[in-house]
Amino acid sequence: MQFTKWHGLGNDFVIVNGMKEHIADYHQQALNICDRNFGIGADGLVVLLPSDIADFRMRIFNSDGSEADMCGNATRCVARYLFENKITDKKIITLETLAGIITPELIFENGNLVTVKVDMGEPRLKPVQIPVTISELEQVVHIPLNVDGETYNITCVSMGNPHCVIFVDDINKVNLSSIGPKIETHPAFPKKTNVEFLQVIDRQTIRMRVWERGAGITKACGTGASAALVAAVLNGHANRQATIILDGGNLFLEWADNNHIYKSGPAVEVFRGEYLL
Known part of the structure; x- marks a missing residue:
């Protein structure tokens, strides 16, 4: 299985293009892959999939095998991964997550990527x-x-x-x-x-x-x-x-x-x- 390892401020993820690679059991593979002694080592496994309501679907699995609703650092990594690997040419990307649609934007200055800005949505306080x-x-x-x-x-x-x-x-x-x-x-x-x-x-x-x-x-x-x-x-x-x-x-x-x-x-x-x- 082809993978790439990314981090956002040290919060690290293994990203897999699920549109090309097949994972039979996401939960078990997250446990295996994220293990820092016997696997690749990461805080989470991120799988990219097709979406009917956004540009892509992003599923995130924590190192304990549980599925996360959303992750801001993973979102920045995914946006840059998609753009730099020419999976999309969009600089504003919509990602379907369990928490709804998240929209990262790649910010360039003089042709160079300087940061990734993410609309995290509205806080819920009730x-x-x-x-x-x-x-x-x-x-x-x-x-x-x-x-x-x-x-x-x-x-x-x-x-x-x-x-x-x-x-x-x-x-x-x-x-x-x-x-x-x-x-x-x-x-x-x-x-x-x-x-x-x-x-x-x-x-x-x-x-x-x-x-x-x-x-x-x-x-x-x-x-x-x-x-x-x-x-x-x-x-x-x-x-x-x-x-x-x-x-x-x-x-x-x-x-x-x-x-x-x-x-x-x-x-x-x-x-x-x-x-x-």
């Missing part, structure tokens, strides 16, 4: 949309959540997938590998959740670390960065444009007047090869 069950309020903003005797004030956002955002004074003191999975699987989140810890540097700059649902600690998360900006605005910590500093690098986010989140950042191909099934 508890039933996320879903989260700890509050009957219209929005879950700065609501206490008890985890193993500790109380965390959480803000919840869906970007087509659930996010639980927590603000801290010092992000370096967060034991992400310990608390991340406990919040991910907390009963308050019927479909589990991604977990973002945020330290506000100033109104235009936020430091973020993420525990991704189904993948664990990752270097970056595009939907998580989008949720982080929304949460920061709702809590009065940030303006509607900000740079999110992740373990793998920086993303620029804007919560525009049309209520859509726009995210810009890099997408890099690392290598390509043949995977022996």
Whole structure:
């Protein structure tokens, strides 16, 4: 099976053209391929397929075999992959995902690709949309959540997938590998959740670390960065444009007047090869 390995700020993916390659069991192959010792190694497997409602369909499988609704970093990588491999000549591409149609745009300056901008859609804030069950309020903003005797004030956002955002004074003191999975699987989140810890540097700059649902600690998360900006605005910590500093690098986010989140950042191909099934 031919594959190519990409990353967006260190959040890495194996991309397979499912229009040419056949995978019998996506879930099992994601487990095998993403294994960093016995496979290629990645945070997720991305399979590209035909679509009746968009230019292409994108299916994303986490390293634990579960299927993700959407992934912002994978979207940037897919857009550049499709364009550079001449599968499409469009610079604005529509991708069908479980979270709806996502639209990445390739941005060029003087003929050179400088960034990939993704319309992440509108944030969903009602508890039933996320879903989260700890509050009957219209929005879950700065609501206490008890985890193993500790109380965390959480803000919840869906970007087509659930996010639980927590603000801290010092992000370096967060034991992400310990608390991340406990919040991910907390009963308050019927479909589990991604977990973002945020330290506000100033109104235009936020430091973020993420525990991704189904993948664990990752270097970056595009939907998580989008949720982080929304949460920061709702809590009065940030303006509607900000740079999110992740373990793998920086993303620029804007919560525009049309209520859509726009995210810009890099997408890099690392290598390509043949995977022996």
